Amino acid sequence: MPTDLPTGRPDDLPGEIRHWIGGELLDSADGRTFAVCDPVSNSPYATAAAGGPEDVDRAVAAGRAAFPAWSKLGTRERARILYRIADGVEAREERLAALETFDSGLPITQARGQARRAAENFRYFADVIVGLGEEAFRVGDEQINYVVRTPIGVAGLITPWNTPFMLESWKLAPALASGCTLVLKPAEWTPLSAGLWPEILEGAGLPAGVVNIVHGIGEEAGQALVDHPQVPLISFTGSTDTGKHIVRSSAAHLKTTSMELGGKSPVVLFADADLDAALDSVVFGVFSLNGERCTAGSRVLVERPVYEEFTRRLAERAERVRVGPPADPTTQVGALVHPEHYTRVLDYVETGQREAKLLAGGSRPAHLPEGNYLQPTVFADVPRDARIFQEEIFGPVVAVAPFDDEAEAVELANATEYGLAAYVWTSDLKRGHRVAHAVESGMVWINSHNVRDLRTPFGGVKSSGLGREGGAHSIDFYTESKIVHVML
Numbered sequence: 026m027p028t029d030l031p032t033g034r035p036d037d038l039p040g041e042i043r044h045w046i047g048g049e050l051l052d053s054a055d056g057r058t059f060a061v062c063d064p065v066s067n068s069p070y071a072t073a074a075a076g077g078p079e080d081v082d083r084a085v086a087a088g089r090a091a092f093p094a095w096s097k098l099g100t101r102e103r104a105r106i107l108y109r110i111a112d113g114v115e116a117r118e119e120r121l122a123a124l125e126t127f128d129s130g131l132p133i134t135q136a137r138g139q140a141r142r143a144a145e146n147f148r149y150f151a152d153v154i155v156g157l158g159e160e161a162f163r164v165g166d167e168q169i170n171y172v173v174r175t176p177i178g179v180a181g182l183i184t185p186w187n188t189p190f191m192l193e194s195w196k197l198a199p200a201l202a203s204g205c206t207l208v209l210k211p212a213e214w215t216p217l218s219a220g221l222w223p224e225i226l227e228g229a230g231l232p233a234g235v236v237n238i239v240h241g242i243g244e245e246a247g248q249a250l251v252d253h254p255q256v257p258l259i260s261f262t263g264s265t266d267t268g269k270h271i272v273r274s275s276a277a278h279l280k281t282t283s284m285e286l287g288g289k290s291p292v293v294l295f296a297d298a299d300l301d302a303a304l305d306s307v308v309f310g311v312f313s314l315n316g317e318r319c320t321a322g323s324r325v326l327v328e329r330p331v332y333e334e335f336t337r338r339l340a341e342r343a344e345r346v347r348v349g350p351p352a353d354p355t356t357q358v359g360a361l362v363h364p365e366h367y368t369r370v371l372d373y374v375e376t377g378q379r380e381a382k383l384l385a386g387g388s389r390p391a392h393l394p395e396g397n398y399l400q401p402t403v404f405a406d407v408p409r410d411a412r413i414f415q416e417e418i419f420g421p422v423v424a425v426a427p428f429d430d431e432a433e434a435v436e437l438a439n440a441t442e443y444g445l446a447a448y449v450w451t452s453d454l455k456r457g458h459r460v461a462h463a464v465e466s467g468m469v470w471i472n473s474h475n476v477r478d479l480r481t482p483f484g485g486v487k488s489s490g491l492g493r494e495g496g497a498h499s500i501d502f503y504t505e506s507k508i509v510h511v512m513l
């Protein structure tokens with residue numbers, strides 16, 4: 026790359042990324058590794074241990090050995106450890122941001138928020154577990170029935186490459202709070218930041234073997250975890266195709282699964298909305314995090330009277346977004362995570378030019394000859410059967426289409442296989458609620474965006490997922506409930 030651009034290469038980059046099993050950093054049993062690249066030079070900076078069934082087996086054994094003591098620890102004591110983990114995460118904010126930016130291509134200013142969000146996951150679930158009561162049901166004067174909640178065992182956690190550390194924390198925190206031990210399989214394109222967990226968790230006093238990390242390729246390490254008979258639960262965040270495959274594999278052992286999958290979330294914008302606020306929200310929703318955001322509002326449906334104005338202003342904003350090296354604090358869109366993903370996104374951009382009208386972007390910015398860069402891209406007049414309307418692109422690309430009335434808006438919003446998030450913009454609150462109820466999605470924001478309330482259920486419908494995590498849903502997921510009936 027040109028030498029005047031910051032490389033963002035953090036100090037003390039490890040040359041080797043290893044598994045963490047039973048409190049020890051280990052190579053794979055068979056010694057295999059895979060190369061890890063950064064998305065700016067697209068050249069290898071480290072090798073990571075490539076886990077397979079034997080490594081997963083060792084990790085599950087460590088998790089099983091640690092389970093009796095961890096699951097029986099008082100909730101207050103577990104909560105204290107979770108609070109210390111949160112402090113450890115926050116204390117590494119700058120280091121985490123530097124690693125995440127370098128490894129995943131996230132703009133540094135956006136990577137900085139990740140530590141706080143990750144830390145909050147631990148504090149929140151610490152509070153939940155301490156405050157959790159168990160249910161009891163009295164039947165007349167003769168009988169009482171009460172529920173005993175027990176952690177399910179060694180949980181298998183499989184995570185994607187977008188905001189990798191934060192999404193790992195989203196699973197680690199409730200699993201640990203619930204009393205599970207676990208094996209985490211981080212995404213192979215972005216394994217770097219997971220290397221912070223051992224020092225954070227050990228520093229917080231978490232006993233060895235409670236958390237185990239096995240790196241590797243999804244089809245090998247991930248599959249071995251899914252297939253392991255002593256892992257009764259899989260929490261997965263990733264693509265819909267992989268999710269379907271994991272559900273099929275999990276059926277062999279009737280595992281409990283939670284699937285947080287892809288999206289093609291609609292923004293429904295009525296003519297009476299606050300257009301400035303909606304525009305800010307759309308730009309943020311689809312271009313922040315490089316557009317590699319599961320809840321990105323990647324289809325914008327706009328009521329006809331404001332369609333021309335909105336598309337023109339959105340295109341102007343997209344052209345002004347600063348694309349640049351991830352480590353540059355003025356960068357708003359960085360480098361897409363991996364050349365394979367970049368090529369996939371570019372293929373969609375090419376397809377989109379045949380399917381719809383290109384209003385902005387559509388190519389690599391001229392000042393960035395290398396690295397996985399794309400100028401934020403806006404397509405207008407996108408027909409509902411277009412691939413760029415139907416399929417998740419997972420990059421800074423937005424499809425805009427007009428609608429004439431509320432019924433058509435809802436129909437278009439629901440016209441894809443996905444159902445993760447939706448956004449409604451209108452000054453008519455009755456209509457806002459009506460549309461929110463009619464849209465097929467797990468989460469809807471009315472006149473707002475990006476508010477994450479950790480108490481609320483998180484997840485999607487249709488091809489966007491199965492089950493809910495968040496708040497009490499997470500505790501339900503990581504525990505079994507047994508009912509005890511007692512004659513008084």
Ligand code: NAD
Pocket residue numbers: 183184185186187192210211212213241242243244245246247248249251262263264265267268270271284285286287288318319417419445485489490
């Ligand atoms: P992916 O499905 O390719 O990979 C996700 C994880 O699954 C990785 O760790 C991978 O190694 C592993 N994996 C792959 N094959 C496997 C197998 N056969 N068995 C077990 N594990 C396997 O997804 P990705 O490209 O890393 O992530 C992007 C996707 O994640 C997008 O579709 C995005 O919408 C989705 N996502 C969803 C949410 C949500 O909350 N709904 C959040 C973030 C990302």
